[in-house]
Structure formats: C-alpha cells, structure tokens
Amino acid sequence: MKWRGRRGSGNIEDRRGSRGARAGSLGLGGMLVVLAVGYFFGIDVSPIVGGGGGGAPLDRQDQEWGEFVSVVLADTEEIWASTLPEQAGMAYADPTLVLFSGVVQSACGGASSAMGPFYCPGDRKIYLDTDFFDLMRERMNAGGDFAAAYVVAHEVGHHVQNLTGVLSAVNRARSEGSETRANQISVRAELQADCYAGLWARRAQDRFGTLEQGDIQEALGAAHAVGDDVIQSSAGTTPMPDSFTHGTAEQRQTWFLQGFRSGDMRQCDTFSVRTP
Structure with missing residues (x-):
C-alpha cells in the first residue's frame, strides 16, 4: 500500500504512552496464542496477560504502526464522507481511533488487548492495540500492511453500521433470540463490515491509486x-457452526470481494440474503 508521506487523520487518540512488559513468562509466541484465543472466542484473558509494570518508550515499529493507522483512517474518512451521502443519503461523521497498550477504558466498559480491535458505538470510537498486527503476521500467517488496513477498515465498517442504524437493530435482535440466533445475526453484521472494508478498498484505489500488487x-x-x-481448527477443536460469530474464512473473503468488486453499499446487504 502506498501510504508514506500522505495525510494522516486528526482523529487519532494515542493512549499508548509506554509499553508494559506484556509477554512475561509466556514468551512472545505463547502470548500471541493466548491473545488469539481471547479475541476469537470472546474470552477476557487479561488476568493471564496483565502482569508487568514499567515500560519503555514507543519503539520505531510502534511509531510506524501509529503513522500507518493514521493514514488509513484518513483514507476512510475521505471515502465515506462522499460514499455515505451518495449511497445512503446521509452525512458521515468521523469516528475516533484510540491506540492503546494492554488495557483501555471505553464507553462500552474496560477492555484488554486480549479482546482484539473493537468498535464501541457508545462513544463512536475504534480501539486498537497494534500488537494485533504482530499477532496476525507471526501466528496467523496474515502479514502485510494491507492486511492491517483491512482490520482498520473493518472496524470503520462497524461505525458505518452504527450511523445507519444497523448496529442498534442488530444488538436488539441479538438480545431477543436464542444464543444460536444471536450468533447468526452477529455473523451477518461482521460480514457486512467485511463488505464495507472491500468497498473502501475499491473506492480508495479509484480515488488515490494506493493499492500495490x-x-x-x-x-x-x-x-x-x-x-x-480456521480459528477453531487452529485451536485444535472441531469447527462448530452454531458457535460462529464472525463467519467462515470463505464467507469473509467472499463478502470482502463483493464490496471491492461492486463499490456499492447495496451489494453489502448481508441481512437480506438467505445464506450469507
């Protein structure tokens, strides 16, 4: 992705400050496995990873990730500022992206790095510990700057859902049904955010020419x-569709490509199709 030297967003809230000793006795590899389990299965593993006082200033990699995220967020701001009025007839309001280390407080409550990147509709903020990008590269075989951009664009997709009222409708529907039904609704919401990430990629390429081979x-x-x-298989368990909350690997790829190929929000309606 061609991002260096480009405009960054003014909507970054950097709370990192210092980096605690996060890996502890687990070591980096063990730490990343624990974080992955916590993120993808919705388990708060902060008691396991929360040790370590003291810290060091942000290293060059941390600084660069911060700069990169700022540029990606700026791109999403420009794309959605034109796309939402054109395609949904409503104005776009920029979210804030909070960079944090270890633990963070949001309007949705306290959270830890173990929970992964998330969007809080209560304060319209995206929360991200960029160590997640290292996890993707080192333990999930999903490295690269555009893999990281996909993560940011996906969370911005949830912000778009919040603005359009989809997210509140999803949360109401989830609270009214069985756990299985709630999971099915969550999958559709996540796949729509994937589609919106693809839509952003397409329109960003058309406007800025930022994509590289x-x-x-x-x-x-x-x-x-x-x-x-994939996550459940990697954890050594048999995939259980009723427990899925984000969608299969094939579904997530399919809906990202749907958004990328169409550039059209109407083509991202994961809630109206029989099988997403």
Missing part, C-alpha cells in the same frame, strides 16, 4: 485467517 491478496489472507472455522 499483492495488497488484495493480503486482505484476503487476513479475512481467511480470522474465519471462525
């Missing part, structure tokens, strides 16, 4: 890596 494959690799079936 291999970028879309990086995004598809990330989408595959975070499929529920």
Whole structure:
C-alpha cells in the first residue's frame, strides 16, 4: 500500500504512552496464542496477560504502526464522507481511533488487548492495540500492511453500521433470540463490515491509486485467517457452526470481494440474503 508521506487523520487518540512488559513468562509466541484465543472466542484473558509494570518508550515499529493507522483512517474518512451521502443519503461523521497498550477504558466498559480491535458505538470510537498486527503476521500467517488496513477498515465498517442504524437493530435482535440466533445475526453484521472494508478498498484505489500488487491478496489472507472455522481448527477443536460469530474464512473473503468488486453499499446487504 502506498501510504508514506500522505495525510494522516486528526482523529487519532494515542493512549499508548509506554509499553508494559506484556509477554512475561509466556514468551512472545505463547502470548500471541493466548491473545488469539481471547479475541476469537470472546474470552477476557487479561488476568493471564496483565502482569508487568514499567515500560519503555514507543519503539520505531510502534511509531510506524501509529503513522500507518493514521493514514488509513484518513483514507476512510475521505471515502465515506462522499460514499455515505451518495449511497445512503446521509452525512458521515468521523469516528475516533484510540491506540492503546494492554488495557483501555471505553464507553462500552474496560477492555484488554486480549479482546482484539473493537468498535464501541457508545462513544463512536475504534480501539486498537497494534500488537494485533504482530499477532496476525507471526501466528496467523496474515502479514502485510494491507492486511492491517483491512482490520482498520473493518472496524470503520462497524461505525458505518452504527450511523445507519444497523448496529442498534442488530444488538436488539441479538438480545431477543436464542444464543444460536444471536450468533447468526452477529455473523451477518461482521460480514457486512467485511463488505464495507472491500468497498473502501475499491473506492480508495479509484480515488488515490494506493493499492500495490499483492495488497488484495493480503486482505484476503487476513479475512481467511480470522474465519471462525480456521480459528477453531487452529485451536485444535472441531469447527462448530452454531458457535460462529464472525463467519467462515470463505464467507469473509467472499463478502470482502463483493464490496471491492461492486463499490456499492447495496451489494453489502448481508441481512437480506438467505445464506450469507
């Protein structure tokens, strides 16, 4: 992705400050496995990873990830500022992206890095510990700058859902049904956010020409890596469709490509199709 030297967003809230000793006795490899389990199965593993006082200033990699995320967020701001009025007849309001280390407080409550990147509709903020990008590269075989851009664009997709009212409708529907039904609704919401990420990629390429050879494959690799079936298989368990909350690897790739190929929000209606 061609991002260096380009405009960054003014909507970054950097709370990182210092880096605690996060890996502890687990070591980096063990830490990344624990974080993956926590993120993809919705388990708060902060008691396991929360040790370590003291810290060091942000290293060059941390600084560069911060700069990269700022540029990607700026791109999403420009694309959605024109796309939402054109395609949904409503104005776009920029979200804030919070960079944090270890633990963070949001309007949705406290959270840890173990929970992975998330969007909080209560304060319209995206929360991201960029160590997640290292996890993707080192343990999930999903590295590359555009894989990271996909993560940011996916969370911005949830912000778009919040603005359009989809997210509140999803949350109401989830609370009214069985756990299996709630999971099915969650899958459709996540796949729509994937489609919106693809839509952003298409329109960003059309406007800025930022894509380089291999970028879309990086995004598809990330989408595959975070499929529920792949995560459960990698954890040594048999995939259980009723427990899926984000969609299979194939579904996530398919809907990202749907958005990328169409550039049209109407083609991202995962809720109206019989099988997403």
